Amino acid sequence: MSAGQPLLEVSGLSKSFGGVKAVDGIDFTLAAGELLALIGPNGAGKSTTFNMVNGQLAADTGSIRLGGEEMTGRKPREIWRMGVGRTFQIAATFSSLTVVENVQMALVSADGKLYSMWRRAADYRRSDALDLLDLVGMAGQADRPCSVLAYGDVKRVELAIAMANRPKLLLMDEPTAGMAPRERNELMALTKSLVVERGIAVLFTEHSMDVVFAHADRIIVLARGRLIAEGGPAAIRDHPDVQQVYFGSGKTFEKSAAEKGPS
Amino acid sequence: MDALASFVAQLLNGLAGASSLFLVAAGLSLIFGVTRIVNFAHGSFYMVGIYVAYSAVAWIGEGPGYWPALLVAAVAVGIVGALVEILLLRRIYHAPELFQLLATFALVLVIKDAALWLWGPEELLGPRAPGLRGSVAILGRQFPAYDLFLIVVGPLVLGLLWLLLTRTRFGTLVRAATQDREMVGALGVNQAWLFTAVFALGAMLAGLGGALQLPREPATLELDLHTIGAAFVVVVVGGMGSIPGAYVAALLIAELKAICIWLGVVEIAGVAISFSKLTLVVEFVVMAVVLVVRPWGLLGRPQAAPRQGGAIEAPLRAPDSLAKAATAALVLALVALPAISSQSPYVVVLAVDILIAVLFATSLHFIMGPAGMHSFGHAAYFGLGAYGAAILLKATGAPMLAVLAAAPLVAAAGAVVVGWFSVRLSGVYLAMLTLAFAQIAWAIVYQWDAFTGGSNGLTGVWPPEWLADKRAYYALTLALVLAGVFVLRRILHAPFGYAMRAARDSVLRADAIGIDVKRVQWVAFVIAGLFAGLAGALFAFSKGSISPESLHVGKSVDGLVMVLLGGIQTLAGPVVGAALFTWLHDTVARSTEYWRAMLGGIILILVLLFPQGVAGFARQVVYGRRDARSER
Numbered sequence: 031m032s033a034g035q036p037l038l039e040v041s042g043l044s045k046s047f048g049g050v051k052a053v054d055g056i057d058f059t060l061a062a063g064e065l066l067a068l069i070g071p072n073g074a075g076k077s078t079t080f081n082m083v084n085g086q087l088a089a090d091t092g093s094i095r096l097g098g099e100e101m102t103g104r105k106p107r108e109i110w111r112m113g114v115g116r117t118f119q120i121a122a123t124f125s126s127l128t129v130v131e132n133v134q135m136a137l138v139s140a141d142g143k144l145y146s147m148w149r150r151a152a153d154y155r156r157s158d159a160l161d162l163l164d165l166v167g168m169a170g171q172a173d174r175p176c177s178v179l180a181y182g183d184v185k186r187v188e189l190a191i192a193m194a195n196r197p198k199l200l201l202m203d204e205p206t207a208g209m210a211p212r213e214r215n216e217l218m219a220l221t222k223s224l225v226v227e228r229g230i231a232v233l234f235t236e237h238s239m240d241v242v243f244a245h246a247d248r249i250i251v252l253a254r255g256r257l258i259a260e261g262g263p264a265a266i267r268d269h270p271d272v273q274q275v276y277f278g279s280g281k282t283f284e285k286s287a288a289e290k291g292p293s
Numbered sequence: 294m295d296a297l298a299s300f301v302a303q304l305l306n307g308l309a310g311a312s313s314l315f316l317v318a319a320g321l322s323l324i325f326g327v328t329r330i331v332n333f334a335h336g337s338f339y340m341v342g343i344y345v346a347y348s349a350v351a352w353i354g355e356g357p358g359y360w361p362a363l364l365v366a367a368v369a370v371g372i373v374g375a376l377v378e379i380l381l382l383r384r385i386y387h388a389p390e391l392f393q394l395l396a397t398f399a400l401v402l403v404i405k406d407a408a409l410w411l412w413g414p415e416e417l418l419g420p421r422a423p424g425l426r427g428s429v430a431i432l433g434r435q436f437p438a439y440d441l442f443l444i445v446v447g448p449l450v451l452g453l454l455w456l457l458l459t460r461t462r463f464g465t466l467v468r469a470a471t472q473d474r475e476m477v478g479a480l481g482v483n484q485a486w487l488f489t490a491v492f493a494l495g496a497m498l499a500g501l502g503g504a505l506q507l508p509r510e511p512a513t514l515e516l517d518l519h520t521i522g523a524a525f526v527v528v529v530v531g532g533m534g535s536i537p538g539a540y541v542a543a544l545l546i547a548e549l550k551a552i553c554i555w556l557g558v559v560e561i562a563g564v565a566i567s568f569s570k571l572t573l574v575v576e577f578v579v580m581a582v583v584l585v586v587r588p589w590g591l592l593g594r595p596q597a598a599p600r601q602g603g604a605i606e607a608p609l610r611a612p613d614s615l616a617k618a619a620t621a622a623l624v625l626a627l628v629a630l631p632a633i634s635s636q637s638p639y640v641v642v643l644a645v646d647i648l649i650a651v652l653f654a655t656s657l658h659f660i661m662g663p664a665g666m667h668s669f670g671h672a673a674y675f676g677l678g679a680y681g682a683a684i685l686l687k688a689t690g691a692p693m694l695a696v697l698a699a700a701p702l703v704a705a706a707g708a709v710v711v712g713w714f715s716v717r718l719s720g721v722y723l724a725m726l727t728l729a730f731a732q733i734a735w736a737i738v739y740q741w742d743a744f745t746g747g748s749n750g751l752t753g754v755w756p757p758e759w760l761a762d763k764r765a766y767y768a769l770t771l772a773l774v775l776a777g778v779f780v781l782r783r784i785l786h787a788p789f790g791y792a793m794r795a796a797r798d799s800v801l802r803a804d805a806i807g808i809d810v811k812r813v814q815w816v817a818f819v820i821a822g823l824f825a826g827l828a829g830a831l832f833a834f835s836k837g838s839i840s841p842e843s844l845h846v847g848k849s850v851d852g853l854v855m856v857l858l859g860g861i862q863t864l865a866g867p868v869v870g871a872a873l874f875t876w877l878h879d880t881v882a883r884s885t886e887y888w889r890a891m892l893g894g895i896i897l898i899l900v901l902l903f904p905q906g907v908a909g910f911a912r913q914v915v916y917g918r919r920d921a922r923s924e925r
Contacts, residue, residue, distance in 0.1 A: 084805075110807040122802035124795045126606040135795050138788045139807040145816065146788040152611065154788060177605040191806060 037062045037231045038199055043092035045078050052078040054255035065225055065232045067242045070252035071275055076235045084116055084201050085109040096199060115192030119204040121184040123176045129187055130172035133159035136194035162190045166220060182213040202234035206241050218245040298432040300555050307551030309440035312447030315543035316502030317520055318527035319536050320495030326471035326534030327491045330382060330393045331721060334400035336521030338370050338496045342503025343512040344412050345369045347419045355420050366504035367497045374496020378489045388904050391667060395857045396900045398850060402893030405514055419507035439508055451540050467491060471534045526576045529725045530583045532593015541591055546576045574736040577729040584726045588718050606862045627771055631764040641767045647875045648774040649832050654855035654871035655778050656824035662861045663785055664817045665797030669724040670731025671852050674822035676844025677704040678829025680738060683751040683839045693756050697830050704826020705819050712818030716811045731849055739841040750840030754833045770831050777824050782864055793817050858899060860906020869908040
């Protein structure tokens with residue numbers, strides 16, 4: 031891929047649910063080494079957009095290309111094989127496997143060895159798996175069951191799993207949901223360093239504006255299924271349309287929430 | 294005109310049969326909807342309903358006593374249901390659903406023997422209903438008046454239930470709990486009494502359904518499993534938790550059966566097809582079709598995933614020196630067994646049975662535990678292996694070892710077909726679909742006299758001369774079973790076994806790292822079928838004969854009991870469970886007439902004391918402290 035050509039190209043993407051246009055013809059691009067945040071108020075179409083990119087939802091129209099190759103119409107597992115790693119809003123790992131086995135599972139799959147019936151899985155590329163865990167600071171807990179980890183640690187394991195097949199693109203759905211503020215910044219800083227070192231592109235949705243403005247290189251804003259703004263953190267912060275959809279009157283978020291009271 | 298008359302008569306007959314079926318199924322559906330317990334003992338409630346009604350009529354006095362007797366039966370069964378809920382089920386609501394199933398299955402055994410003790414083994418036919426003894430002429434045919442009454446009862450009860458569920462506070466709670474049980478609990482509803490009331494109501498409906506059949510069919514001890522099979526089908530076809538669905542499904546199935554009987558033998562393109570023989574399978578065919586097309590049933594809704602999953606399984610570990618030493622000691626003991634027990638030749642015969650059960654249970658555990666697919670029809674592959682061996686031997690005269698190698702492939706071929714459908718479903722629906730296919734296989738074997746020997750089965754399936762000695766056959770069985778268990782275990786420790794567990798733990802994550810979950814499950818299903826087939830083939834040669842019993846639902850349930858008894862979360866579980874179950878079965882059956890009740894009692898005690906199974910419990914005792922230490 032030549033420099034300057036975007037890794038991910040989304041164009042004319044739409045999806046309706048029973049007549050409601052959840053996503054209405056949006057376009058955006060994402061380059062390698064870039065962290066792109068997808069934000070918007072509730073019901074803006076973030077999750078729908080995200081799930082079309084990762085293959086869980088089929089798009090009505092439009093195209094999603096990764097390095098020029100069409101992704102629409104493919105299943106999540108096929109999209110993974112194209113080099114797309116994922117983390118989930120509610121972290122999903124294999125609870126009956128140990129931490130390192132979770133990563134080894136992804137390596138087994140990446141190598142096409144899922145149907146190997148004889149060799150011991152516990153030894154399979156264990157040192158590679160440990161290296162990946164080391165990357166996210168989880169090597170010390172490699173042999174604990176994944177089910178006993180603290181939630182922040184599970185999110186890191188997820189990141190290691192997502193990195194196992196050397197992805198070109200990482201899709202992170204609310205990567206810091208449910209984490210303490212300090213953990214959030216650590217995880218995003220870690221993600222950022224991986225992105226820079228390995229030239230990965232990251233598309234993430236996020237509710238925490240602190241995280242978005244501190245870590246995203248670029249931000250796209252959705253409202254009612256349309257893309258209303260795009261740009262760097264500073265430009266988005268000052269964008270009048272964005273302030274309008276988020277805050278209505280331009281007051282601070284906390285204040286407007288407090289004024290509304292419990293609904 | 295006569296054809297039309299007989300057709301109408303059959304349709305009415307079907308309607309009459311649908312009423313009782315609906316009553317049982319409605320109770321089962323209510324109970325499942327609220328408590329999420331699949332009550333295997335529901336057919337037993339039906340059976341007890343008939344028996345109690347019989348005795349009550351005799352006690353109150355024939356004639357005027359008939360109608361009060363029906364009420365007495367319904368109330369009595371309702372009380373039994375309430376007691377069962379309070380004394381047993383309350384203790385296991387938080388156990389994995391399979392354990393609840395095991396407990397209710399134990400109840401089936403206990404209730405059956407209680408009925409045997411109270412009423413004896415003979416069939417009891419009740420008196421006819423006073424005032425409805427005669428018949429009514431419909432299109433020139435005599436139709437029993439009582440059947441017309443039954444036809445009215447079904448919609449009547451449906452209406453009453455509908456009023457209860459939509460017009461009362463109790464009904465609101467029931468409907469709320471059916472939709473979201475945890476939320477009802479969180480809102481401060483006393484769940485304990487709600488559950489008891491629902492269970493009692495469900496049992497009462499079953500009891501009434503049974504009592505109403507008093508003049509139509511004799512009370513027998515086989516009614517329990519027969520009824521529960523039919524009721525399960527109705528509930529699944531109608532949609533779990535949907536009462537109108539249960540009525541529609543009961544009607545559909547009863548009418549299809551009636552039509553099959555009416556059609557009789559029909560020649561289609563020169564081939565005579567006996568539709569009346571289809572009555573044994575028609576409900577299961579309907580269920581299979583519905584599950585494939587509309588997995589949550591005709592009027593049901595997709596179930597919300599339960600919030601509390603079962604206990605999380607511990608990661609696999611390589612066997613340590615203790616486990617290796619124990620295994621080596623066990624294998625040595627098994628090898629030496631014929632020599633040690635030369636005084637009592639029966640020991641070797643029993644040991645062959647145990648070994649075959651071990652392979653069967655291990656193959657079932659392979660998909661139930663690590664792959665999370667709860668097959669209720671695993672006996673189908675055991676039976677396919679057994680029949681495959683018998684038929685291959687008789688048809689080709691091939692040497693036994695060749696037959697023994699080919700028979701498991703027959704079972705695997707069956708598993709390829711069933712697995713393709715089954716992996717599209719999960720949970721209770723998968724269980725029911727596998728059960729449906731197994732019942733279809735059973736019905737085919739049971740009725741295809743020319744090919745499978747029908748209900749008599751096939752005889753003369755003996756091994757060659759050099760294996761005629763029981764000890765020689767034991768050696769062969771031991772070698773093959775050890776090899777089978779070893780291979781299955783090895784696969785579980787291999788990448789494929791990990792992929793199975795990964796697919797069970799999180800479909801979402803598995804899909805996101807490129808695992809084709811359905812394909813993995815399908816392959817696992819076929820592997821399990823292959824080894825169950827091997828167990829079946831070994832079984833056929835060990836007995837010298839084979840009967841439809843070998844793929845009956847009872848056999849599938851035996852497998853489930855073995856796996857759960859031993860513990861589903863340990864690899865040693867199925868081995869321990871199969872050995873214990875087979876030995877218990879054998880010992881208890883020889884020592885008392887009431888062996889079922891004892892077996893059921895033992896299962897209940899085990900369920901209440903060792904919710905992780907026997908092997909799971911042993912593992913906790915041996916390793917629990919070490920795990921706790923390493924976690925610190």
